[in-house]
Amino acid sequence: MASLDQIVALAKRRGFVFQSSEVYGGLNGCWDFGPMGVLMLNNLKNAWWEAMVSREDIEGLDAAILMHPRVWEASGHVAHFSDPMIDNRQSKMRYRADTLIEEYIERLRKKGKTDQAERIEQQLAQAETPEDYYAIIVQEQIPDPVSGSTDWTPVRHFNLMFKTYIGPVEDDSSIVYLRPETAQGIYVNFKNVLDTTRQKIPFGIAQIGKAFRNEINTKHFLYRVREFEQMEMQYFVKPGTEMEWFEYWKEQRYQWFLSLGMPESLLRITPHQKLAHYAAAAVDIEFHFPFGWGEIEGIHSRTDYDLRRHQEYSGKKFEYVDTVTRERYIPYVVETSAGATRSFMAFLCAAYDEDEVPSSEGKLEKRVVLRLHPRLAPIKAAVFPLVKKEGMPEVAQSLYRQLKRRFKVFYDESGAIGKRYRRQDEIGTPFCITIDGQTLDDQTVTIRDRDTTQQERIALDAVESFLAAKLEQNIVTQ
Ligand code: GAP
Numbered sequence: 001m002a003s004l005d006q007i008v009a010l011a012k013r014r015g016f017v018f019q020s021s022e023v024y025g026g027l028n029g030c031w032d033f034g035p036m037g038v039l040m041l042n043n044l045k046n047a048w049w050e051a052m053v054s055r056e057d058i059e060g061l062d063a064a065i066l067m068h069p070r071v072w073e074a075s076g077h078v079a080h081f082s083d084p085m086i087d088n089r090q091s092k093m094r095y096r097a098d099t100l101i102e103e104y105i106e107r108l109r110k111k112g113k114t115d116q117a118e119r120i121e122q123q124l125a126q127a128e129t130p131e132d133y134y135a136i137i138v139q140e141q142i143p144d145p146v147s148g149s150t151d152w153t154p155v156r157h158f159n160l161m162f163k164t165y166i167g168p169v170e171d172d173s174s175i176v177y178l179r180p181e182t183a184q185g186i187y188v189n190f191k192n193v194l195d196t197t198r199q200k201i202p203f204g205i206a207q208i209g210k211a212f213r214n215e216i217n218t219k220h221f222l223y224r225v226r227e228f229e230q231m232e233m234q235y236f237v238k239p240g241t242e243m244e245w246f247e248y249w250k251e252q253r254y255q256w257f258l259s260l261g262m263p264e265s266l267l268r269i270t271p272h273q274k275l276a277h278y279a280a281a282a283v284d285i286e287f288h289f290p291f292g293w294g295e296i297e298g299i300h301s302r303t304d305y306d307l308r309r310h311q312e313y314s315g316k317k318f319e320y321v322d323t324v325t326r327e328r329y330i331p332y333v334v335e336t337s338a339g340a341t342r343s344f345m346a347f348l349c350a351a352y353d354e355d356e357v358p359s360s361e362g363k364l365e366k367r368v369v370l371r372l373h374p375r376l377a378p379i380k381a382a383v384f385p386l387v388k389k390e391g392m393p394e395v396a397q398s399l400y401r402q403l404k405r406r407f408k409v410f411y412d413e414s415g416a417i418g419k420r421y422r423r424q425d426e427i428g429t430p431f432c433i434t435i436d437g438q439t440l441d442d443q444t445v446t447i448r449d450r451d452t453t454q455q456e457r458i459a460l461d462a463v464e465s466f467l468a469a470k471l472e473q474n475i476v477t478q
Contacts, residue, residue, distance in 0.1 A: 002352045004290045008221050010368060011348065014427050016040065017222065029218035029226030031341075036427050039378035039408065041229075041344050044260075045208050047375055048231045048338065051256055052206040058233065059193050061207045063185025066166065066176050071184050074313035075306060080277045081180060082157040084133050085216060090149035096216055097133035097155045098124065104142045125273065130155035160213045162226075178212035183335060185209070186234045187306045190318060190331075201320055201331055202245065204235040208340060220291050222345040229340035236320070236331035239304065243281070245334045246301045250283055253297055253336050257285065257343075261373030262350055268293065278305040285338075287346040296346050297338035304330040347376055351428060357453045360418045370428030371451055374471045377428045380407040381467055384420050386436040388413050396435040399445070399463060407467060425450055431470070433463060 011017040016037035020030035053060045084097040108117040134155040162178040272282040284295040307318040351370040359365040383400040385392035400411040432448040446455040
């Protein structure tokens with residue numbers, strides 16, 4: 001697999017992802033999606049949305065980012081959504097205490113000090129309070145990775161929610177939070193959706209939207225950022241059936257990544273070591289990033305924690321009444337929570353490849369190619385006239401206009417044909433269609449396959465149906 005630097009460089013070079021506010025030196029933990037990036041991200045989100053909301057048992061929702069502050073008290077985020085932080089007095093650097101310890105363990109392993117590494121790892125697995133983390137750091141004399149200093153402050157909890165004020169008065173009564181997950185918008189609308197649809201339990205509510213976390217250690221490009229997008233679905237079930245549904249959704253979500261071309265060797269499912277405050281069971285779907293395994297989606301069995309808390313805090317009923325048995329209960333929830341932007345990065349990493357292909361002079365030439373699933377590819381096909389004369393551009397433009405009605409296609413007549421192919425390979429365009437001298441004689445064109453670079457000749461008037469068949473007509477339009 002390519003290095004992260006290669007992925008970041010390609011993402012910038014080809015207009016997938018830019019640093020936020022780059023001209024002002026950038027804003028840490030925030031990224032902008034460029035022309036190719038936004039097409040690919042939308043393709044990814046559409047694929048998820050269709051997989052969810054085309055089902056009869058799932059409804060869609062788009063809740064506001066700003067919500068009543070009581071939502072976050074009820075959900076437990078005000079009290080619990082924090083990281084244990086420690087400051088070094090000498091370097092003035094702030095670290096997540098658990099990450100500081102994990103990275104120290106990693107360094108010990110690299111030096112072959114396995115026993116010490118394992119001992120500290122066991123202590124870390126038991127650590128729960130700020131005092132526990134502090135004790136490990138002091139006892140093991142873990143140094144600041146920047147300055148080497150061991151002059152640490154105590155460990156304190158730092159809440160990850162961004163705060164702002166609603167309305168003209170900036171005081172405690174007007175504090176609102178930028179949502180750290182989309183899930184709560186779904187829970188507080190549970191009754192609204194139930195009352196306005198014909199859904200019966202089990203059923204789900206799906207939502208895609210921005211989430212914000214004031215992460216201390218942003219890292220690895222889009223992996224840990226402060227503003228990101230989530231694709232979450234909450235599935236409401238009868239208490240007692242939640243583990244069946246948990247297993248079901250784990251499999252469904254794993255298969256979804258495979259269906260979009262993710263190689264099985266780069267995916268795995270890992271149970272959570274430590275459960276979040278709301279979870280009774282949880283697994284992560286992990287992807288093998290250039291820096292190692294990392295979560296791209298969590299499947300959580302959340303019991304009735306959230307609905308019960310909202311019932312308690314709002315004073316409104318969150319009960320479900322079974323119309324057949326007349327049973328009343330607060331449903332249990334199985335959540336599928338994927339990062340849209342983190343999955344985008346995973347698909348980009350999985351697709352990145354370098355190989356050698358014959359150039360027009362017959363020599364072998366290095367190329368970078370994104371082997372994206374056609375569903376995710378920003379551009380589905382490119383149309384080229386071989387040269388900018390002899391009537392070729394006119395034929396090519398007419399074909400481009402025809403295809404454009406149905407697919408996201410690109411027209412390019414500038415530069416050598418080899419360069420034009422390379423440009424499309426780098427953005428993952430599955431097919432390139434070239435109009436050449438022979439087209440003018442017999443109305444045929446060449447179609448080049450991105451992955452094999454093989455070209456075949458087909459009739460000009462068969463191009464549209466060829467693409468529709470190859471790309472699966474119903475899924476390639478934007
Ligand atoms: N509603 C449950 C929830 O939010 P989570 O495991 O905290 O669970 C779910 O987040 C997904 O959101 C993660 O698997 C990841 O893909 C994405 N995510 C979370 N924090 C992120 C961050 N700081 N940057 C990018 N993506 C993030």
